[in-house]
Amino acid sequence: MASLALSFGSGAMTNSIADVQESDVIMLIGSNADTSHPTIGLRIHQAKNNGAQLLVIDPRRTGFADEADLWLQPNPGSDVALLNGMVHVILEEDLWDRTFVEERTENFEELEIVTAKYTPAYVEQITGIPESQLREAARLYASPGQRCAIYYGMGLAHHASGTDNVKSIANLAMLCGKLGMAGGGVNPLRGQNNVQGACDMGALFNTLPGYSGLNNNDAFDRYEKMWEVKLPRRKGKAATEVWDAILTDDIKGLYIVGEDPVLADPNALHAVAALEKLDFLIVQDIFLTETAKMADIVFPAACYAEKDGTFTCTERRVQRVRKAVEPPGEAKADWQIFCELSSRMGYEMDYADPEEIFNEVTQLMPQYAGITYQRIDKVGLQWPVPSLDHPGTPVLHVGKFTQGKGLFIPEDFTPPTELPDAEYPLILTTIRERAQYNFGSMTRKTKEIEALCPEAFAEINPEDAKRFGIVDLDEIKVSSRRGSVHLRTLITDRSQVGTIAIPYHFAEVPVNNLTLNSLDRLSRSPQYKICAIKVEKVQ
Known part of the structure; x- marks a missing residue:
């Protein structure tokens, strides 16, 4: 992005x-x-x-x-x-x-x-x-x-x-x-169904909602006038930088919403060490994830079928989400949890429903200005929708770019941070399986889906299998400089010679214990897709 x-x-x-x-x-x-x-x-x-x-x-x-x-x-x-x-x-x-x-x-x-x-x-x-x-x-x-x-x-x-x-x-x-x-x-x-919408709403460390920069005084003025509060005008920390900040005592408490870094973050044992050091941890999620198990307080949240609102998908389409069933037990919609917590901490958030919140969004974000619940009742609209009579924007940059002219930004090739060597002679890459979603907190609780893909296998090219004396379904130990996992093998030419591919959905094979937390200099996204590993056949 x-x-x-x-x-x-x-x-x-x-x-x-x-x-x-x-x-x-x-x-x-x-x-x-x-x-x-x-x-x-x-x-x-x-x-x-x-x-x-x-x-x-x-x-x-x-x-x-x-x-x-x-x-x-x-x-x-x-x-x-x-x-x-x-x-x-x-x-x-x-x-x-x-x-x-x-x-x-x-x-x-x-x-x-x-x-x-x-x-x-x-x-x-x-x-x-x-x-x-x-x-x-x-x-x-x-x-x-x-x-x-x-x-x-x-x-x-x-x-x-x-x-x-x-x-x-x-x-x-x-x-x-x-x-x-x-x-x-x-x-x-996008990696998940509402990543675009979350970014639109400002769930980034260096922008306001609507992608306004932190030097945009007009945008700050609009927010501060509506919310009647002074906002900090500095960037936050990227999610991937939080762990080091905890380990150096810059962060003492953490509030995690809808994320499972114990399984999801690169070099996950590094994240676990940071979580263990925290003074206070809140986790808000729909299930008791591996991260939620470490929390001091867990806020049970409603899932997509238990709440109203909107999602914005990968094509910028803002779509209605409607509650089909009541949330179980004490679970509440995320917006309700945020409002109640804010009110108890001294800042009243007394929104009546998600539509009232959405109407506030349309007042503050130009991309959403022309969208109403009525207009997206049956079919969503693609932003930007600058006015109530605008039909939405299926194709961006027609005639001119959003910023006027497109900017060529050529970059030189730089090798991956960690490459194979004599001790760790192979490359690990992580993959998805069709039947599983992210780290399995939802799909692995559904037996019909779990039956389609119940186990993680290490995909190994036949040449590498022969080199290491491995046959199909052997148990192996895969190790990097950061950790190890055990799993069975699948010999296939789908993997390139010199590369082992492992799906990341399985808590019993926490593959991100192996991956590298080297970060992109601009986005601060991590190096999930390449790290050096070695394999050993388990006797």
Whole structure:
């Protein structure tokens, strides 16, 4: 999100999910939408069946890789080099959209300078992708006159160089003029159903709701006038930086809402050590998660079917959520918990219902200004919706970018923070399974879903299995410099030679005890997707 905001002026999916049916070329990078976003994955398969060409860039052989017109299998963590190489070829072969670049972008000269050294031969040394494949990929995406869309997921973003990866995606799309049209665009697939909405509401460490910067005095004035309180004008701490702040005594208490860092955070044992050091911990969740078990106080929260409100999905669509059943026991909707706690602490929040809160949102956030519960009663609207007569915005950046002109921000390739060596000779990457969701707190309590995927397996390439004397279903110990897990193996050529893939849904296989908490310099997102490991067969 941070990179797209810098490049385009808006850190959101540029197009609509249904747009994929209008794409001539679909580039899927860092995402296995079949398992992480199945309904979007289905639409991509349908588009392919209807004639769209599919370019897949993924170190792992997924179902999309099998179906692709062209599949590139780069070395893990080499995305910036690969994308810069595609830019180099497009410039060299004069496939770029000169009119779009000249009229709608700036800093093009810097792009030329930075990508000049990313010749196909140089890129092959870094990525392992042969020159012929790199050129074919560049030509396929550039396809002058065609509608070409990019879809990317956490496989691109969850790196210490994640924002550089996304800037490189944005550079490629602007260079080829693939923005501001149905069937094109740059489309991040969010990790959960309301990530976009949570970010819109300001659940970030460095912006106000609506993405107003901390130097926007007019925005602060609006909030302070409505809420009748003085607001701090400094950025907070990114979630991934909280643990070090606890360990250095800068933070004494923590209030965690809807998150399970004991399983979810990279280098999770580091997070556990910090949680144990806290003076006071509150957890608000719908189940007693591994993190909630460590809390001093647990606030039981209502789940999606037990409360009213809105979600804003990955395509910026604001949708109604309606309560189907009453919450069990003492559970309450999150907004009610926040209001009651605030009132007891001396600041009255006396909202009557979620609609009253939403109406306040529309007064403060220009993107939501024209949305009412009545307008989204049956079908949601895509922001920005600046007025009550505005139909919503299915495609961003038509005619001009949100910030006026798009900004090329070229970056050089930097190797992953931790690479294999003699002691830890393999790479770990984490994956999702279709039947499970995040860390299993919901799906693993549903026996019919659990039966579809009841166990975590380590996917190992046959060459690596032979090298380490491992056969199918052997129990192995997988260790990094931070921790170890035990699980059984699945021998498959879906994993690249030298890489082991493990799903992260299972508390009995806490794979994030292995992962690395190296952070992106801009977004502060962690390096989930690459760390060095070793394997031992358990006798």
